[in-house]
Amino acid sequence: MTQALIYSTGGLIVFGIGFYGVVIAAHILQKVLAVNVMSIGVFLVLMATARLPEGPPDPVPHAMVLTGIVVAVAASAIALWLICRIQVLGNTGDDPH
Amino acid sequence: MFRDISLYSTKPHPVARAFFGLATLAMTSVLIAVFLTTEQAEPTLRSMVQGAMSTSGVENPVTAVLLNFRGYDTLLEVAVLMIVATAMLPPAAPGPITRSLPAMTVDPMLAGIVRWLVPMAIITSGYLLWIGAFSPGGAFQAGSILAAAGILMLVAGHHEFSFNSIGARALLVLGLGTFLLVAIGVAMATGVMLQYPIARAAALILVIESAATISIGLSLLMFYGSVARLTVARSER
């Protein structure tokens, strides 16, 4: 069992958990959390396979994961903002602005 | 139209839940099996990157890949940040980019922490930005530390930021604008977009990263400010 194998298997399990959570979760905030958990699983697999048997790790998957983290925070932010907007519009019935 | 949307959904029926759980288990097992049976590919990417490092202008391979070899992806990523920031812009409120408020209900511990941590955060961010060429670091890390300092200031309540002012909009656009200017400028020099001339690569990367740090920091701070709606709430006073 190499290190890459341990982390990528864990990453795939985390991906499965996140996928299950997207459908099962009761509150929509937990669904946003589940999508983020799925992306963490994918990053685990990417980084685990970047680990090479000898020498420094492969830098290209590292760059991909960095880009992925930033895009994930942007997507989560817009999703949460939309959720808050829906809540506001649903309560007052019209745009307060 | 939005009155019927409920943010709480009922949990699915237990049978459906069990069925979907089994399906997820099956999918995960298939993924793991496929992963375990594929062979490790030849590490050609790493040797290609290491072979080209002398032409990249920096010593950190991740920074070289991010800003030089795959600079187009980073350009698109900064564009994504700017698009999301534009979508979340608060309504137009007059005033300068920051404004000091008299402290009303501010925790003294929080005020003290802000006084110490924000200058340290700015210095740390500048250090990470500079050291990104030689060691782990870079624009995204530095920008996120700036955003964290800004979030502390927002939470402490001493300052408010107006993200829709001219200054804020200029700083939001600064990162993508600089990146595009450099990309098109070097195209006029070397003929290919985003192909830095080797002698100038280090300086160009530093310029792009500095502008991107400010933009990324402000964008991330604006994500928090818009969701917390501190800007809107304060502008209605």
Add this chain to the structure above:
Amino acid sequence: MIELGFDVLLVAVIVLVSWLTLMGAHLLRSIVLFICLGLFVTVAWVRLGGIDVAIAEAAIGAGITGAILLAALRQLQNEPTDHSRGKTDKDGQDVS
């Protein structure tokens, strides 16, 4: 050998915390567990040799995402009483 044992333990903890994050009914607990998950994953990135990714994950993935999630939770929990859309202070009293 010890290092592999540490890796197995870390992966087991990551899987467990990601399960607990999504299977609770309490929203605040889910968000706090998500921030913890981000920090465990940061340690995993360090173990895998990606220091840049570790710094970015700790600051952005755990820090910024956690702060935005907590702000959204506060908005969602305050909203039914927040008709004037004023700000509430730390004790939850409406100061608009």
